[in-house]
Amino acid sequence: MLKGKKIILGITGSIAAYKAAFLTRLLIRQGAEVKIVITPCGKEFITPVTLATLSKNTVLCDFFSHDDGAWNSHIDLGIWADVMLIAPASANTIAKMANGIADNLLLTTYLSAKCPVVVAPAMDLDMFRHPATAKNLVTLQSFGNFIIEPTSGELASGLDGKGRMEEPEEITSWLIEFFKKKSRFSGKKILITAGPTFEKIDPVRFIGNHSSGKMGYALAKTFADQGAYVNLVSGPVSIGLPNPAVKIHPVVSADDMNQAASTLFPDMDIAIFAAAVADYKPSSQSESKIKRSGNDLLLNLIPNEDIAAKLGRLRSENQILVGFALESDDAVNNASRKLADKNLDLIVLNRINDPGAGFNVDTNRILIIGKDNIHKNFELKSKDNVAKDIVDEIFNLMINGSYA
């Protein structure tokens, strides 16, 4: 159901614009309030009269009314909406969105929208598979926009292939599911550790590792997108805030991370340990830069506290704890052992020698292991999509009380 949801429907110049009439009707039937913004080219394919009648709202196209000069505020529209859906989205509009071009009301509304943006492309198959379009769609996804993939079939050109805008029924179902997911962690407090830790040797040197923080930040974004209040305890990384709703607690060393995570933990519903925490630190740190000499330099290393294991001992029955395991040899057995030793509910295994997985890449391939030896394998995907899979699995565990 979309009762009370405020939707901006953006319509661009495409044969599929006729489907926007059906889409509007379905959205209204589901209880949504729909305001339509159409591009000048969109009006060549469907008339504002039809759309205004179906949406029960004036259809906006120009920056201002030519009759009385009244201003159509794209900023107010962007603030008003719960979601902006651009369907059909032509290759031209997608390219302009990806490049910040603002030469019509739909595009200025897009650029000032505070709400999630969903794009349903519609175009000829060659335009859809052109590298420029593919790159633009990836750019939109990197902005956090959602893409509803076009389907394959007969196209306006008479050709057959991928480029048909998804059917209005499917787009409506997508939105219903989206709003359901958007609030499924609302009120839940989540702790996530992410990134590497740096263990100081002297003022200029440290022991670190290759974690970029991408996996943990993707998890933080996904949880926040689904209504959770996220505390992200992050080692030194160079990525920006994943979502304004995420509170970042920057730390440097494993001791700092331990302290921040332990303080937050008692109040958390779910804790996820995605950080690559240094297992050892130098027993002492030099306050001045260690000078080069001809002799060997021996560093004495002492163990850091295992944060996940410590919090696993302190946990309550109601909390959900999820660890990661980064393994090279005997991966599944080692990960299963960590699951049990650290008293976790789930462990996410990624392998160092698996191409495209683990440290410092944009993709990952994971196996999730639950109690009772339940194993679930996932394909190589972007870390954003891996995060969605992990969050779905945690949601199932939360709802069902067990992992199956």
Ligand code: PMT
């Ligand atoms: O940051 P990216 O570049 O995106 O890479 C992601 C990742 C590879 C770092 C991530 O997917 C991952 O696997 N994180 C855990 C890496 C790791 O240190 O694994 P481990 O097997 O050594 O540790 C097992 C678990 O105990 C982990 O949940 C770890 O966070 C936790 N741990 C380990 C040591 C320690 N002192 N404290 C901990 O909490």
